[in-house]
Amino acid sequence: MALSDREYQAFKREMFAFIWRELDPYESEIERTDKVPREILPKLSRARCFGLVVPKEFGGVGLTISQYVEILAELSKIHGGIRVLVHVHNTTAKAVGMLGSDKWKAELLPKIATGEASVAFGLTEPDAGTGKDLRTRAVRDGKDFVLNGRKWLITNSDIATHFMVFCHTRQESDGAGISALLVPRGAPGFRIEPLPPTMGCRGGEHGLLTFENCRVPCENLLGDEGQGLHQMTVALEVSRLLIAATSLGTAERSLELSLEFAKKRVTFGKSLAERQAIQIYLAEMGADIYALRNMIRDAAAKADRGERIPTEASMCKLFGLEAVGRVTDRALLIHGGIGYTQKYPIERLYRDARLNWLEEGTPTIQQLVIARNLLNGYKWSA
Ligand SMILES: Cc1cc2nc3c(=O)[nH]c(=O)nc-3n(C[C@H](O)[C@H](O)[C@H](O)COP(=O)(O)OP(=O)(O)OC[C@H]3O[C@@H](n4cnc5c(N)ncnc54)[C@H](O)[C@@H]3O)c2cc1C
Structure with a gap:
């Protein structure tokens, strides 16, 4: 059960x-x-940041999506x-909650909620x-899969106790057959390099x-x-929305700093804030x-009501990265040379925001998803 509004x-x-x-x-x-x-x-x-989206029955806070995006x-x-660090931990926690077997949920989720365990997304x-x-492949051999391949850019690889590894386990004619395997840190045949x-x-x-x-x-x-x-x-459909929330926070902070600086x-x-050129920047940042x-x-x-949101999530992610791109560009201009x-x-917010282009797929991927869904008859719901 979710927290009451007061809680x-x-x-x-x-x-x-x-x-x-x-x-x-x-x-x-x-x-x-x-x-x-x-x-x-x-x-x-202690602040319960590791259990934000872990259900209450497994020791988490059990935030809804609407609540989590604010945090x-x-x-x-x-x-x-x-x-x-916090976001990837919570995203994979959500995945374990939705796709893990009862055994894995009972074993891992309470530890994930405290940070004793953490799962990276490979x-x-x-x-x-x-x-x-x-190219990563796993072949069945008795009660095990034998895994071969390489992954990179895997966040939290320094703190993760488990790695969710996507690999082909079957050779379907259409190229499907990709499975997710939970690989513990330290498994023989598994090496991690920075x-x-x-x-x-x-x-x-x-x-x-x-x-x-392995x-x-x-x-x-x-x-x-x-x-x-x-x-x-499907389980992590909302994760593109979550990257949009990241863009929102960074954009809001950039505007706050720009308002202070311009005054x-x-x-x-005259203060920069009195210049019309600067006011136009500020106005456009606010509108974004x-x-x-x-x-x-x-x-x-919509996600909290249980609706599927693949199109909306990609639209939010795409608009979010463009918006935070415009906002951080203008914030840098308002700050002049000292902003560099x-x-x-x-300066840091500008660099941090650039990751939002990559996490959960590039803009091209979002455009492909949105266009495909529109062409397949996506309807705007109220
Ligand atoms: C700091 C950081 C943390 C990350 N954390 C994780 C993580 O925890 N787990 C994880 O799995 N990944 C992670 N990633 C990887 C990230 O999700 C990818 O970098 C991103 O999705 C782009 O994939 P790629 O790097 O393979 O680029 P590529 O697929 O090589 O794409 C390069 C460019 O070519 C374009 N392109 C590629 N294929 C096509 C095509 N078929 N048609 C048209 N255009 C195409 C892309 O849009 C892009 O512009 C992380 C990346 C960074 C930078």
Whole structure:
């Protein structure tokens, strides 16, 4: 059962205060060291950040999508490395909740809710495109699958206790047959190596995973054999919406900082805020944010009512990355040359936001999904 509105409002107040009081101060340390300090993990656990979407019966907070997007947007105003860590953890928690067997749910979800366990999402490959093209393969041998292949850019590969690995387990003539296997860290034949530092959302590890004759028990299948990718796509339909919520938070913070800066900085005897050119930027930033906020609210409410939202989620993700792109561009312009330095967080927000183009699929993928669904008769619902 979800939190009542009163319980949620109290939770949200505490969570927002925690984000700014306990997490925001780590910004410069993470930028300097390119590491999210381990001391943050117990803090996140105590604040229940690891169990945000885990159902209450498994020890989580059990937020609805409409509630989770608000928390995620606020988290996206501070350092992107923390947002990525928490968000990927919660996304895979949702996947385990929806596709895990009763045994896996009972075993893993309570640990996921506290952060004692964490599952990474292993889809992208260095040697192939994402989808039917995947090269990672698992062949049945007795009670095990024998897994071979490589994955890269896998977030939380430094803290994950398990990896959800997408691989072909059958050779269907149409190229389908992709399954999801839960591979524990430390399984024989499984190696994890770090990749170079990222442009933004620094501080986490997005590793290269190599599987060489790695034996994985057949009971570690998530979902049905050969249906894993399809089932995961349906189960995680909302995850594109969640990236839009990230865009929203980053855009809102960029506007807040720009408003402050425009009022403070004086050139030729007037504040920037008094210049019409700057006001036009601010107005357009506000309009983008208002539109995105309402798109997300609409799609989240539909998801909470149990409706499928593949088109809406892709539209939100696509519009969100374009909106946060425009907003962070303008925020940088408003800040002038000093905005290009690390004196203000705008430089980091600009870099952090660029990940939103990639997470949960590039703009091209979103355009393909939206166009296909429109052509197949998608109808706008009220
Ligand atoms: C910091 C970070 C964290 C990440 N975390 C994860 C994670 O936890 N788990 C995970 O699985 N992945 C993760 N990713 C990977 C991310 O999801 C992918 O990078 C993204 O989906 C793009 O896939 P790709 O890198 O394989 O690019 P490619 O598929 O090589 O695409 C490159 C370009 O070509 C275009 N393109 C490719 N194929 C086609 C086609 N058929 N038609 C038209 N255009 C095409 C794409 O749109 C893109 O513009 C992460 C990436 C980053 C940067």
